[in-house]
Amino acid sequence: MNKVFINKSNLHPHFIGSWIMDELSICKGLINYFELNSIKHIKGRIGGGIDPNTKDSIDIVIHPKDILLPGNEIFKKYLDELFNFYKNYLDEWPFLKEMTQVLEIGSFNLQRYKPGQHFKKIHTERASIDSSHRVFAFMTYLNDVKEGGSTYFSHYDLEIQPREGLTLIWPAEWTHAHRGNTLIKGSKYIITGWINFAN
Structure with missing residues (x-):
């Protein structure tokens, strides 16, 4: 077997879109929501359940039906901002407008990490038939972190x-482990x- 190398272009994108929210008060509102709703706190879960050797966090899971409930207005504000970022992402990669005409956001997580905690394992967001519907992942950092806590x-x-x-x-692919x-x-x-x- 002979390995063949394809000529590279001068363009080496990583396909990770990044933006700063205009309304930082949304971040503070989401943190406040987390802290005021301790009854909703659960240990961080992965596809196989709770495994602190893989993911060590405290989460609140938000389902689409929850967004319009009284007291949850902050999530609508956040998703409006996220949608603007997503539209900009599609403008940057126009092919996606043809491929991904009908997409939706399912359940998502509000999470807190304390010192010593992190998502320990290198992972991808689409790893099995159960997660094959995922096209993109999104994440917003809600506060500045000075020591540790980076995403690699x-x-x-x-x-x-x-x-x-x-x-x-x-992209929710192995390429973005x-x-x-x-x-x-x-x-x-x-x-x-x-x-x-969309389902």
């Missing part, structure tokens, strides 16, 4: 430090989920 995309050797309002959208690095100090809050093929 292993194939690109790309490390992103949490910053209030910084929002990422990336990543992990969360250990939080050293303070708290780290994020909101994260997936943009899916």
Whole structure:
């Protein structure tokens, strides 16, 4: 077998879109929601259930039907911002407008990490038939983090430090395997989920 190398162009994109939210008050509102709703706190889950050796966090799961409930207005404000970022992502990669005409956001997570916690395992967002409907992942950092807590995309050797309002959208593929690095100090809050093929 002879390995053949295809000539590279000068363009080496990582396909990770990034934006800063205009309304940082939304971030503060989401953190407040998390802290005021401790009754909804659960241990972070992955596809196989609870495994703190893989994911160590405290989460609140938000379902689409919950968004319009009284007291949950902050999620509508957040999703409006996210939709603007998503439209900009499609403008950057026009092919996606043809491929992904009908997509939806399913359940998503509001999460908190304390020192020593993180998503420990390198993983991808589409890893089995059960997650094959995922097209993109999204994540917004809700606060600045000074020590630890970065997101590491292993194939690109790309490390992103949490910053209030910084929002990422990336393909839910093995090409974007990543992990969360250990939080050293303070708290780290994020909101994260997936943009899916419509059911």
